[in-house]
Amino acid sequence: MLKKTFIFILFTFSVLTVWAQKANIRGVVTDTVEKRKLENSAILLIRSSDSAMVKTTRADRNGKFELKNLSAGDYKILISYPKMADYIRNLRISDTSNIVLGDVNMELKSKVLKEVVIQATKSAVRMKGDTLVFQADSFAVRANANVQELLKRLPGIEVDKSGTIKAQGKMVKTVLVDGDEFFGDDPLLATKYLKANAVEEIQVYDKKSKSADLTGIDDGIKNKTINIKLKDNAKNGYLATIDLNTNVSDLGDYGGMAGIFKNKLKAAIYGNYSNLNNESKINNSMRKLKGEEYDLIEVGDDGSSIMYVSGDDDEDYIAASGGLPNNFGIGAYYADKFSKDKMGLKLNFKSFDNNNVNLTTTNSQELLPNETKFFSSGRTANNANVAGESVKGTFNYNTDAKSILKISFGASRNRNENTAVGGNETRGDNGIFISQNKQENTGNGHSDIFNGNINWSRKFEKKGRTISIDLQPESQNSNSTENSTNRTVYFNASGDSIRVENTDLRKKNTGKQNSIGMRVNYTDRLTKRWTFETGYSFKTISSGSNRLVFDNIASNPKKIDSLSNDFKFINFSNVGKMIWQYSYENFSISSGLEATQTNFELKDLDKQTDFERSYLNLSPRTNLLYKINNSNTLAVNYNGYMQQPSIDQLQPVRQINTPLYQIIGNSALRPSFTNSFGLSYNSFQFNSDQYISAYFNYGFTNNAIVSTELVDDFNKRISSFINANGNNSISGNLSYSKGFSKSHLRFGIDVGFNRSNTIAIINATQNKAANTQYNLRGSLNYYTQQIEFSYIPSASVMTGKSSIGEINDGRSLTHNHEISGTVQLPFNAEFNTSFSLSFRPANASFGQDLNTAIWNSYLSAKLLKSEALEIKLSVTDILNQKIGYNRFVGGNVTSEDTFSYIPRYVLIGLNWNLSGNFIKKTTER
Template structure:
C-alpha cells in the first residue's frame, strides 16, 4: 500500500512538472515612486489562486503560474485597490509586468475628504499614531488623544510615561514646544487640528542631522498638525470656585500663522493632585518664527511659584546581621519655590552644506522650607526620640549655552560635526537646625542631648565640553565614525557651620562641619565605531578610550586628592526590521562613574548626631554594563499593537554604603566602599487590540523588575533581593457622542529579602481597580466620573484601602458650544491618601502622605477656535 502511494505521488509530481508554468514579476509603488513593502498582491485564474506580500523593495514574484490569463489585485491600507486582467503568451516563461502605481485612497464629497487611516505605524525609533483613529469630543485638548494611545500613561497632572519611561519633551511639527514642560504642551493644543502623534527615541541634534545615533535616547512626543490647520487661533479660559477654599483659574491661547507660532499658558490653583497640598501660580510662553529664509528662532519662558504643605509618616527598617533597626518618623513641612527659566534655539541653515544651532539657557530658583518632625528609633540596645525643627532658604542660578555646527562634504555621507557647551551655575544656602535627642539605654537610663546648628553654604560650578565627530563613508551602506570629547567641570564649595549654645545663644564655629574645597574633573574620550545601514538591518559597534583626572583640595585642612582613571567603554546598537510592521532593536553601552569629591574625603559629617558620615579616599570608579532589548509590532489594518522592552544593568565596583552601629549606643556610622554583585533587571510589555472600528479596545500590560542590592552592615556583607511584579488589563469603550470610558485593573506584588538571618523578608500586595470616563446626554450634557479602589496589604505605615470618587456634570451652551458650565465633586468618600514603598541597599522605607480631601467646585469654561475655516 505504501509503495502504491509513493508511485501515485511520484506520478502526480511528474505530471505537475510536465504542465507548462511561468513566473510573473512586478513592483508596487505609490504615486511618488516609493516602494510599498507589505502590500498584498493576489493572482486569480481558473487554475491559480495565489497571494503574497510585497518585499521591502516593493517587488513580488509568483513563480509557478499555470494559466496565461489571470486577474491581478494589489491593495494597501490608505491606497486605492488596483485590479487588472492580464493575458500573456502561452509560451512565455517569465513575465515582467509594468510597475503598478497605487493611488492615495481619498475621495471628495463636496468639501469633505474621506481618507483611509492607519491607526498605528511602527518605525525604527518611532511609533506613529493617526490622530483620527482615536476619537475625542469636540473641544478636547491633545491630552485626551494621548490617554488613548497604546502603551501610554497620563497622570492627573498631565505627566506622561510610555513603556515605563517618562516623556521628557514635546515637539510641535518637529520643534520644541514649551521646553521640557510636556504636560503644558498637550494641554495647550486642540485635538481636532492634529494629524498624527509620534513617540520617538530622540538621540539629539547630531543624530537628527547626520543619522548617526548615540546610545542613550530620551522619549519625546512629536505632534504634527494637519497642513490646512496651521493657520488660526485657539483660546480657552477657565475659572472656578469651590468649598474648603479651593479655586482654579487658567488661560490658554495659541496663535498659528504657518511658521509663526505663539502660545501662552497661565494658571493659578490649589487643586493639584499628588502628595501634600499645593498652591501654584505659573506663566508659560512659547514662540517660534522664521527670521528670514535661513534662520529659525524658537523658545520659551516659564515662571512657576509653588507653596507646598505636607504631613508625612515614614517607617524605615535597616537590616543588620543579627537585628533590625526601626525608625518611625512623623513630619510636617512647608516649602516655597520660585522658578524662572528662559530657553531659546536659533537654527541657521547657512547653505546646503553648513548648519549652525545655538541654544542659550538661563534659570533661577529660590527655595525656602520649614520642617518639624518626631523620629523614634528602636534597637536591641535601647531607643531614642528625636525632636527636629529646621528652617532653610536657598537660591541658585544656571547660565549656559550650547553650540552645534555640522558640515556636509561633497562626497555623499562624509560629515563633520562640532559641539560645544559652557555653563556656569552657583548658589547660596542657609539653614537653621534644632535637634533634641532623648536616649534610653538598655538599663532604662535616660539622657538628653541638644544640637543647634547654623550653616551657610556657597557653591559655584563651571563646566565646559567640546566634542568633534567625523563620519567617513566606506560604502553605500557603511560608515566609520571617529569621535573626540573633552569635558571639564570645576567646583568650589564653601560651608561655614556654627554651633549655638542652647542656654546663652552664643555661636561657636564648628570647624569639623565647616570646609572650603575645590576640585576639577577632566575627561578625554576618543572613540571609533563602525556603522552599517540597510533597509532591514542597521548596526553599530565601537569602542572608546577614556582617561580622566579627578583632583581637588580641601583648603580648610590642606588635604589634596588626585586620582588618575582610565576606562575602555564598548558600545553596540542593532536594529532589525522583520517587516514594516515588526521591529527589533538592541543597544549596549558601558559607562563609568567616578565617586563624588565628598565621598573621597576622609572627613566626618556629624550634622546628624545619630548618624555620622565619613568619606573613603580609596574608592574606585564604578563601571556599568547596560543592555536594552526592545520589540515593536503593529498591524496597520486592525490597529493591533505589541510593545515589549527588557533592560539589564550590571555594575562593577559599585559604590555602596557601609553602616555600623557603635557599640553600647544607638548611633550609626556610615561610610562607602566598592563591591561587586549588583545588578538590576526590568521588563515591560503592552498588547493592545481594538475591535469594531475602535469602539472597543482591550489592552494587556505588565512590568517586572528584580534588583540584587549589596550593602555592608556591621562590616558583614548583606545581600538584598527586591522583586516587583505588576500585571494589568484595560478595557476601553468608545461610542461616539454616547460614552468614552475605560476600566483599568492591576495587581502588583513586591517581595524583599535579605541574607541577614535577622530578617524574614517582607511582601506587599496591591490591587487597583479604576473606572473612568464620560457619558453624553441630549447632545450638550456630559456626566464625567473617576472611581477607583485600592487594596493594600503588607505596608508598615498602615494598610489604608481608599475608595476615591470624582464626579462632574457639565453642560455646553452658547453658539458653537463655546461655553461650558461644570459642577464637580472630588474625593466624595473623603479617603484620599498616598502610600508608597522604597527599597535601598539594606533599608525598606514605607511612606504615607496626606492628599487633597473632599471638596466641590463650580467652574465656567469659555473657548474660542478658528483653524483653516474649521
C-alpha cells in the same frame, strides 16, 4: 525559554491567519517611461466598506509583490512610489480568487499634472516610507471636534482621559504641527486646541535622536512622534483658554493662556494659580515650553556634589510625597522663522512661586546581624518654598543648504526657603527607649545659573559624511544660610537618661563653578554598508565651596574649625570615542568604545592639603537591529560603563545635623564597572490593529561601590563605602494589545517582573538583599461618540529577602482596579464617573487590610454654538476614603509613612476655549 515563547506566539498567529484567509493577489510594479522595476513600492489593500487597511507589503528588487490569505469582499488596492502618482484600483475578491494584476505601470506625478489628470480621492491609510499616514477627512467625527477626538478614531492610536497618547503601543511624547513645535512639543496643546476639520493628515513615525538623525548611525534612541499636517487654508490661527475651578471657600485651580500662530510665528502668554494636589492644567501644558534641547558634555564626577546645583526644566518643582501645595506661575513663549526659514528664534520666560506644607510621620523596624531589633518612629512638620525666574532661548541659522548654526542658552535665578521641625525616637525589643532626638532646621538660599551651547553642523555632498562642533560654557553661583538646633538623649538598659547632647549651629555656604566644554564629532560612510564615527570632547571645571559653621550656644558665636572648610576643585577631562556601523538591507549593527581620561585636584585651603586623583573610564556599546519587515523589529544591545567614586565617598565634607549619623570617606575606593544587556521585540500589525512587544534586560556590576555601616547600641550610625561584587538585576515584560474597530473595542495585557540583588555591610557582616516584583496588568476600552468606558485591573506581588535575617516573610500583595466611564447627554451635557479601587491585604508584617475606594465624578455642559464655553460640577473622593499612607516590606526592614493630603472636595468650574483656524466653513463630516 523567552525565545521559545516568542516563536510560539508568532507561529500561533501565523497559523490562525492562514486558516482564516484564502485569496491571493500578485503583480509587478513598473516604471512606464524607463520600464524599470520599482523596488520597495508600497502596496496597501483597503476595505471599501470602512476604509480600514487590511494588508500591506512592499515590492521586492524585481518589482514583484504578493498579498496572500485574503478574505472575500470589496477592496481598493493602492500602490505608491516616490515621485510617482498613486495607483488605485477597485477589486472584488471571493474566497478562492487568485488575481494576477500583471505589470502595474506607474506614471510620473509631473506627467500626470501636465495632462491635468486629477485623482479625486485619497487613501484613508497609507505607508510613506516608514511613516504611517491617515487621511483625516476619511474618519468621521462630530462637528467642532478637536484633534484628540480625531486621534481616537484612528486604528492603533489610544487617547486616555488625561490626554495621554499611545501609538502602536508606545507613548507619544512629541506632537508637531506641520513639522514644527506647536508652543513646545507637548501633546496636550496641539491635540486639545486644534480643530479636526483643520487637519489634512495625521502622520505617525519613530523620531530618531538628534545625533542619529545627523550621523545616520543608529544609537537605539527613538521617540514615537505624531505630526499634524494642516490644510492649506488653516495655517494661521489663534487660541485662548480660561480655566477657573473653585470650592467657593479655600480651594482653587485657576489658569489662563492666549496664543497666536501665523505661518511660522507662534507666541503665547500664560498664568496659573493652584492650591490643589493636582498641578494646574495650564501649567502642565506649558511646562515643556523651552529652547532647543542639546546634549550636555558630561565627564562623570565634576565636583558638583559639593555645591548646590539647579536650573533644569523642572526647577519650579517641589519633590514632596503629599503635602498641601500653593503654586503660582506666569510665563511667555515666542518662536518664529525668518529669511525664508533660514533663521529661527525661540524664547521662553517663566516666573514661579511654589510652596508646600507637609506633616509626615514614619514608623520602621530594622533587624541587625546579631538579631537586635530597633523600632524607630518620627514626626516632621515641613514648610518648603521655591521661587525664581528663568529665560531660555535658541537661535538657528542655516548658513547654507548643508550647514546649520544653533545657539542655545538658559539663565535662571532661584530662591528657596525651608523650615523643618521634628523628632524621632528609637526603642529596643523590650520597648524601652534607646535614644531620642528633637531637631529644628531653618534655612534659605539662592542660586544664579547660566548655561549655553553653540553648535555648528554640516552634512557634506557625500552621503553619510557629517561634522558637528559644540562649545558649552556654564556658570553657577549659590549662597545659603542655615540654623540647626538639636537635642539628643541617650538611655541605659533600664530606660534612664544617661547623656544629653545639645547643638546649636549656624551655617553659611557659598559656592561657585565655571566650566567650558568642547566636542567634535565626525562621521563618514566608507562604503555602501560601512559607516564610521569618531569624536573628541574636553571639559574643564573650576569650582569653589566655602562652608562656615558657628556654635550659637556660646554667648558669642564661635567658628567651629572641624566643621568649616574652604575647598577649591579643578577638573580637566578628555573624552574620545569611535563607533562602527554595518548595515545590510533590514539589518544593522553598531559597536564602539568611549574612553574618558580625567584628572582632578581637591584643595582644602583651610588645612593646606591636596587630594589628587586620575582615572580612566571605558564605556563600550553594541546595538543590533533587525527589521524583520515593516511591522516587526528585533533589537539587541549591550552597554558597559565605569563609575568613579564621588568626592563625598572619597573624602566627604564633614556635616553634622544630628549626632546620630556621620559619614567617613574611603580614599581607597576603586571605580565600578557595570555590564548591561538588553533584548527587545516589537510587532505592530496595523491592518489588524494588533501590537506585541517584549523586552528582557540583565545587568551586573563588578567592584560596586556599596555602603558599610556601624550601628551601636544607641542606633548611632557611622557610614562609609567599600567595593564589593554581587550587585545585579534582571527584568522582563511581555505586552499584547488588540483593537476591534467595528466593535469599538480594544483590550491589552502586560506581564512583567524585575529582581534586584544588592550588597551592603552592616556591623562587619555582609547583607545580601534580594527584592523581586511580579506585575500583571490588563486593559479594556470601549469608545463611541456617545459612550467611553475603560477598565484597567492590575496586580503586584513583591518579596524581599535578606541574608542576615528577615522580619516576617518579607512578602506583600497589592491589586488595583481603575474603572472610568463617560456618557454624552442631551443639550451638550457630559457625565463622567471613575472608581480607583486599591486593595492591600494584611501580611505578616502588617496585620490590617488597607483598602480604599476613590470615587470621582463630574457633570458638565457645553454652551454656545461653538461649544467653546463649558460649566462643570465635580466631586473628588465622594466616599472620603483617600488616605496619606504608604508601607514597605523588604527583607530586614519594614516601614510605614503618613503625609498630608487634601480630603474630599467639590469644585464648580468654568472653562472657556476659543480657537480659530481662519478656514472657510466646511460641511460636517
